[in-house]
Amino acid sequence: ISSSDLVESSLDAIEAHDSDLNAFVTVNDQKALAAAVALDKQGIDPDNKLAGIPIAYKDNIVTKGVRTTAGSHMLDNFEPVYDATVVEKLENSGMINLGKTNMDEFAMGSSTETSYFKPTRNPWDLDRVPGGSSGGSAAAVAAGEVIAALGSDTGGSIRQPAAYNGIFGIKPTYGRVSRWGLIAFGSSFDQIGVMTRRVKDSAYILSAISGHDEKDSTSSKQAAPDFTQFISQDIKGLRIAVPDEFFGEGIDEEVKTQVEKGLQQLEQLGAVIDHVQLPYTKYCVPAYYVLASSEASSNLQRFDGIRYGFRAEDVKNLDDVYVKSRSEGFGPEVKRRIMLGTFALSAGYYDAYFNKAAQVRTLIKQDFEKVLADHDLIIGPTSPDTAFKLGENISDPLKLYFKDVLTISANMAGVPAASVPAGFDSHGLPVGMQMIAKRFDEGSIFKAASAFE
Numbered sequence: 001i002s003s004s005d006l007v008e009s010s011l012d013a014i015e016a017h018d019s020d021l022n023a024f025v026t027v028n029d030q031k032a033l034a035a036a037v038a039l040d041k042q043g044i045d046p047d048n049k050l051a052g053i054p055i056a057y058k059d060n061i062v063t064k065g066v067r068t069t070a071g072s073h074m075l076d077n078f079e080p081v082y083d084a085t086v087v088e089k090l091e092n093s094g095m096i097n098l099g100k101t102n103m104d105e106f107a108m109g110s111s112t113e114t115s116y117f118k119p120t121r122n123p124w125d126l127d128r129v130p131g132g133s134s135g136g137s138a139a140a141v142a143a144g145e146v147i148a149a150l151g152s153d154t155g156g157s158i159r160q161p162a163a164y165n166g167i168f169g170i171k172p173t174y175g176r177v178s179r180w181g182l183i184a185f186g187s188s189f190d191q192i193g194v195m196t197r198r199v200k201d202s203a204y205i206l207s208a209i210s211g212h213d214e215k216d217s218t219s220s221k222q223a224a225p226d227f228t229q230f231i232s233q234d235i236k237g238l239r240i241a242v243p244d245e246f247f248g249e250g251i252d253e254e255v256k257t258q259v260e261k262g263l264q265q266l267e268q269l270g271a272v273i274d275h276v277q278l279p280y281t282k283y284c285v286p287a288y289y290v291l292a293s294s295e296a297s298s299n300l301q302r303f304d305g306i307r308y309g310f311r312a313e314d315v316k317n318l319d320d321v322y323v324k325s326r327s328e329g330f331g332p333e334v335k336r337r338i339m340l341g342t343f344a345l346s347a348g349y350y351d352a353y354f355n356k357a358a359q360v361r362t363l364i365k366q367d368f369e370k371v372l373a374d375h376d377l378i379i380g381p382t383s384p385d386t387a388f389k390l391g392e393n394i395s396d397p398l399k400l401y402f403k404d405v406l407t408i409s410a411n412m413a414g415v416p417a418a419s420v421p422a423g424f425d426s427h428g429l430p431v432g433m434q435m436i437a438k439r440f441d442e443g444s445i446f447k448a449a450s451a452f453e
């Protein structure tokens, strides 16, 4: 098959499903087809596994000449003049940018319902959310609109939608992948990662996007291995820690059952399972929402109505430009985070909130380091539940925040984590099993995850 065949079949699938799903904000149809035709003409190197294959990008990853909205009214007319490093790298590998996927506004949310461009729907049940914030990427892959998509994960935004859509999604180690060109939310948490149906496909793509980038000083100098070498490797002797806190109160019984089944399968293949404690798990959510919102309040200062993005009309003076542009350009969840973060960082409250939360972050990190010192993986559910109904949680932010309880800690600790499909609940909705590894040991995740295929 040629690259144009692949692009055309993706475009056909989008044509067939996306009016129901709304997984894409922008379909890059003309340019994608032209790129595929050019590549076919030039001839594809059969050793290059990624060449000619279409991929979609979450809409907070900037793409030169292709509108990049971050799911926000603020950026609905933003056409970047450069590519994110990940885009550049995949383009150099010959991948074709098929389009930009829907997301919660500025990646703040867990259901893709805070998008300015209307929610995405879950392909397994159109009345349900696809999770978020990378819900568009997850739904597009699950529905077969595209083979692979990139997402971003600040507190679970790759893993939770991967779980809700029954696909594989990996958030690599903090620093593994350059964040240059990722529209920042919480810079000390954000990582770009990969979402695919097959584990091996993610291994190919993660290998291609990893590595140091001089444009991102937080990207690691550690060389990235070819992650495909870990696929289907023997897992005999793999040491797995199962935290009691990940199976406690508030976690759906059917989710627990499916994940326990997955653990039994790994045990049968020779993995060794230990039960452990991560006592600080319960402080993850409050600490994260203070820290991530603080970082967001600072990162989002650049949207001032002057430099780029939305500018309000009928303004009287400079203050008016700022106030009106930000009031009209941002949605309610983004405003909530900016206010929360500004408050937590303000003089007089900094020690009580930001500093306290930063201390909690250190304790959570230590919790993880202790357990991972003598285990290869921590395994539990990805999310406390399966995909919920559209509208069910959107008016109760705290309820939604607490759903992140199992994913946030990996971002706090900077460790790699993935969601792997682990069966279905009694409504036929996919369940995700989370695998968390030591820093720079994505290999153990690929090993264990590929055992399920």
Ligand code: GLN
Pocket: 107, 108, 109, 110, 132, 133, 152, 153, 154, 155, 156, 157, 158, 185, 292, 404
């Ligand atoms: N649900 C979390 C939040 O709203 C995580 C989002 C993310 O990982 N980008 O902040």
